[in-house]
Amino acid sequence: MRFSQIILWLCLMLAAAPAFGQAVVLRPEDVLPRIKDVAPEAFYINGHDVHGMTDETANTYYPLGDAAKFMLALVALRLADEGVISLDEPVAKALPSLIDFNPFEVAITPKHLMAETAGFARPIADINDAPLRYYLITSRGAGQISLHDPIGWRLLQAFLEKRTDQPVVELLAQELLTPLGLPEEALIPVETRYPDMPATPLSDAVLRGDAVAAMARLLLANEDASGAPFLTSESYGLLTTRPLWQMHPLGFGALAGSRRYRSGSHEWVQLGLCRPGVSVVAFPASGVAYIHPSATPFPSVQSQSCAGKLFRERALSNATANIPPTWSRQEAIAAADKLLEPETLGGRYQCANVSAWVKDRVEGSATCRLTAHLIDSETLTAQIVWPPHADFVVGPPLSRRYQREAPYAYRGSLAEQPLIFSPYRAGGYAYIGDMAYVRVGVLGYFRTIAGKxxxxxxxxxxxxxxxxxxxxxxxxxxxxxxxxxxxxxxxxxxxxxxxxxxxxxxxxxxxxxxxxxxxxxxxxxxxxxxxxxxxxxxxxxxxxxxxxxxxxxxxxxxxxxxxxxxxxxxxxxxxxxxxxxxxx
Structure with missing residues (x-):
C-alpha cells in the first residue's frame, strides 16, 4: 500500500512538471509578511494555490493599468490559435483607412504590436480628442526597438475588432473570462467618449481580484478552468519563454504583452510597474507569481520611486532567498561574446520615446540625453541627463563609469542598471534599464544650439x-x-x-x-x-x-x-x- 502511494505521488509530480517546470514550494510565513509590508493587498500564487488573498481582495475591483496589454495579447493569441487572425499578417491590409501599406517598409504585424516594436511616436499628453488615425505616426521602422506604445495597442484593438466584427469587451469575455471560468461582470470597462491616447486601452477598466489571480496564473500554467490547454504550446511560449524581440542577450526581452527580465540568478516576467494598476512578478519556470493588484505611485511628487517598483524589489529579494536559480549570467555573457566587437562605440544619444511634435524632439535633445565616451577597450564613461518624472534620479547631469561585461554591454555595479548598446546597425540604440535612447550624433547637439x-x-x-x-x-x-x-x-x-x-x-x-x-x-x-x-x-x-x-x-x-x-x-x-x- 505504501509503495503504491509513492508511485501515485511520483505520477502526480511528473504530471505537474510540464505545467510548472521546476516547481518549488514557498511557505506563506516566508513570503506574505515581506510582500504585505509593501502592499497589504498583495498575494502570491504557488502552483495552483493562492496565498494571502482575502475574500475582500477577491471581490474588490482593481484598475488594470498596463496589465491590459497582457489581456489584449491573450485575446490575440487565442484568435491566432483559432485561425481567425495571423500574427504575421500586415495590419494595414485589414485597416486601410487607418494605416497605409507601404511595400518598401517593414509591414507592421500583430507580433510587432504585442512586442511594442511597431515604431509609433509617443502621443502628446492631455490631447486626446482626435480619432486614432491622427496618432498613427511612425518615428522608426517596425521591429527596431521595444518601447511603451499605447498607440500600438489601440491599433491592435482595432485590428482584432475588425477581424472578428466584435467589440473588444465581448472578445475579452469570450476568449478570456469564459475559458477561465469567470463571469462577464469580473471585468468592468470604463466608458469614455474619447480614449485617453497616452494610456494603454482598457487600462482604466477594473478587474475583480479573483480574476486578477486567474490571469496571473496563466503565466505559470497553460490551463483553462477545465484543465485543458488555454493556448497552443507555440503561442504559450510567446507569453513566458520566447521573446518576440530582444536587443542583447543581457537585456530584457519583449514577450506578448509583457517583458522578461534577468538579474542575479533569476529571470522573471513583469506585468506593469509604476503606472497605476495591476503589477505581477512571475517566475514561470518555478511556478511562483507575486501579485500586487493595485500598484499606485507614491503621492509625493518628489518621490524617486513608486509602489510598483518597491513591490518588485521585495518580490525579487524573496525569490532570491527561496527560489533556486533559473538563469545563468555566464551563459548570457557567453552568448554575447559571439557578437562582433564594435569598431566604434559611444557618442551622443537622446531619449527614443518622443512624440512627432518638433518641439518635443528639439527639447528632448537637451532634457533627456546620454553622452557616452569609450576611454579604453574596457572602460566607458557616460554623462546622463534624466528627463522630468523619469523613474530614476531627476536632477543635474550624472557622470558614471562603466566596465565592459560583454560586447556592447557595460556595468557599473550589480546594484546599478547596465548600459547596453544595440549590436545591430538599425538606428543605433542604447538602454539603461527601461530607459531607451537613440543615437543622434553631432546633429543632436546642433539641434538645440541652432534653434536659438x-x-x-x-x-x-x-x-x-x-x-x-x-x-x-x-x-x-x-x-x-x-x-x-x-x-x-x-x-x-x-x-x-x-x-x-x-x-x-x-x-x-x-x-x-x-x-x-x-x-x-x-x-x-x-x-x-x-x-x-x-x-x-x-x-x-x-x-x-x-x-x-x-x-x-x-x-x-x-x-x-x-x-x-x-x-x-x-x-x-x-x-x-x-x-x-x-x-x-
Whole structure:
C-alpha cells in the first residue's frame, strides 16, 4: 500500500512538471509578511494555490493599468490559435483607412504590436480628442526597438475588432473570462467618449481580484478552468519563454504583452510597474507569481520611486532567498561574446520615446540625453541627463563609469542598471534599464544650439526687404522680395509647427491647415536658397551699388543674408521639417 502511494505521488509530480517546470514550494510565513509590508493587498500564487488573498481582495475591483496589454495579447493569441487572425499578417491590409501599406517598409504585424516594436511616436499628453488615425505616426521602422506604445495597442484593438466584427469587451469575455471560468461582470470597462491616447486601452477598466489571480496564473500554467490547454504550446511560449524581440542577450526581452527580465540568478516576467494598476512578478519556470493588484505611485511628487517598483524589489529579494536559480549570467555573457566587437562605440544619444511634435524632439535633445565616451577597450564613461518624472534620479547631469561585461554591454555595479548598446546597425540604440535612447550624433547637439538663432536669422533675412526699392537694378528689387517672402513663409511655418501643431491636428482636427503652412515653409526655403546664388551673380556681374552707404555695406549685407539663409535651411533639415508637407 505504501509503495503504491509513492508511485501515485511520483505520477502526480511528473504530471505537474510540464505545467510548472521546476516547481518549488514557498511557505506563506516566508513570503506574505515581506510582500504585505509593501502592499497589504498583495498575494502570491504557488502552483495552483493562492496565498494571502482575502475574500475582500477577491471581490474588490482593481484598475488594470498596463496589465491590459497582457489581456489584449491573450485575446490575440487565442484568435491566432483559432485561425481567425495571423500574427504575421500586415495590419494595414485589414485597416486601410487607418494605416497605409507601404511595400518598401517593414509591414507592421500583430507580433510587432504585442512586442511594442511597431515604431509609433509617443502621443502628446492631455490631447486626446482626435480619432486614432491622427496618432498613427511612425518615428522608426517596425521591429527596431521595444518601447511603451499605447498607440500600438489601440491599433491592435482595432485590428482584432475588425477581424472578428466584435467589440473588444465581448472578445475579452469570450476568449478570456469564459475559458477561465469567470463571469462577464469580473471585468468592468470604463466608458469614455474619447480614449485617453497616452494610456494603454482598457487600462482604466477594473478587474475583480479573483480574476486578477486567474490571469496571473496563466503565466505559470497553460490551463483553462477545465484543465485543458488555454493556448497552443507555440503561442504559450510567446507569453513566458520566447521573446518576440530582444536587443542583447543581457537585456530584457519583449514577450506578448509583457517583458522578461534577468538579474542575479533569476529571470522573471513583469506585468506593469509604476503606472497605476495591476503589477505581477512571475517566475514561470518555478511556478511562483507575486501579485500586487493595485500598484499606485507614491503621492509625493518628489518621490524617486513608486509602489510598483518597491513591490518588485521585495518580490525579487524573496525569490532570491527561496527560489533556486533559473538563469545563468555566464551563459548570457557567453552568448554575447559571439557578437562582433564594435569598431566604434559611444557618442551622443537622446531619449527614443518622443512624440512627432518638433518641439518635443528639439527639447528632448537637451532634457533627456546620454553622452557616452569609450576611454579604453574596457572602460566607458557616460554623462546622463534624466528627463522630468523619469523613474530614476531627476536632477543635474550624472557622470558614471562603466566596465565592459560583454560586447556592447557595460556595468557599473550589480546594484546599478547596465548600459547596453544595440549590436545591430538599425538606428543605433542604447538602454539603461527601461530607459531607451537613440543615437543622434553631432546633429543632436546642433539641434538645440541652432534653434536659438532662428529669430536672429529671420530678422537678418527680413532686412533684405530694404532692397525692394533699390535703384541699382531690377535684380536687386527681386532679391528684396525673395528675402521678404522667404523669411516670412519660413518664420511663420516654424512658429506654427513649434506652437500650434498639436492643437491644430488633435483638437481642431484640421490637418489640411498644417499641410498649407508646411507647403508655404518649403516654398520659402526654396526662395531663401536662391539668395546665395543671386548674391554670387551680383558680384560676378559687378551688379553692385556704385555710390552712397549702399556701396560700403551691400557686400557684407549680401554675405550675412546668404549665411542666414543657409543656416536657416540647415536648421529646418536638422529639425526634420524641411521637405515635409503632410501633417502626420
Amino acid at each position: 538663432y532662428i529669430p536672429l536669422m529671420i530678422v537678418i533675412l527680413l532686412t533684405g526687404a530694404l532692397h525692394i526699392r533699390s535703384k541699382t537694378s531690377v535684380q536687386w528689387r527681386r532679391f528684396g522680395w525673395f528675402c521678404l517672402a522667404g523669411a516670412t513663409l519660413v518664420g511663420f511655418g516654424v512658429y506654427a509647427d513649434w506652437y500650434w501643431w498639436p492643437t491644430v491636428l488633435y483638437q481642431l482636427q484640421m490637418p489640411w491647415l498644417i499641410t498649407l503652412w508646411r507647403t508655404g515653409l518649403n516654398i520659402g526655403l526654396m526662395l531663401l536658397l536662391a539668395l546665395p546664388m543671386l548674391s554670387m551673380t551680383f558680384i560676378r556681374q559687378q551688379n553692385m551699388p556704385e555710390r552712397g552707404v549702399a556701396l560700403l555695406f551691400a557686400g557684407p549685407h549680401l554675405g550675412l543674408m546668404s549665411l542666414a539663409a543657409i543656416g536657416l535651411f540647415l536648421t529646418t533639415i536638422i529639425w526634420g521639417i524641411a521637405g515635409t508637407f503632410t501633417a502626420y
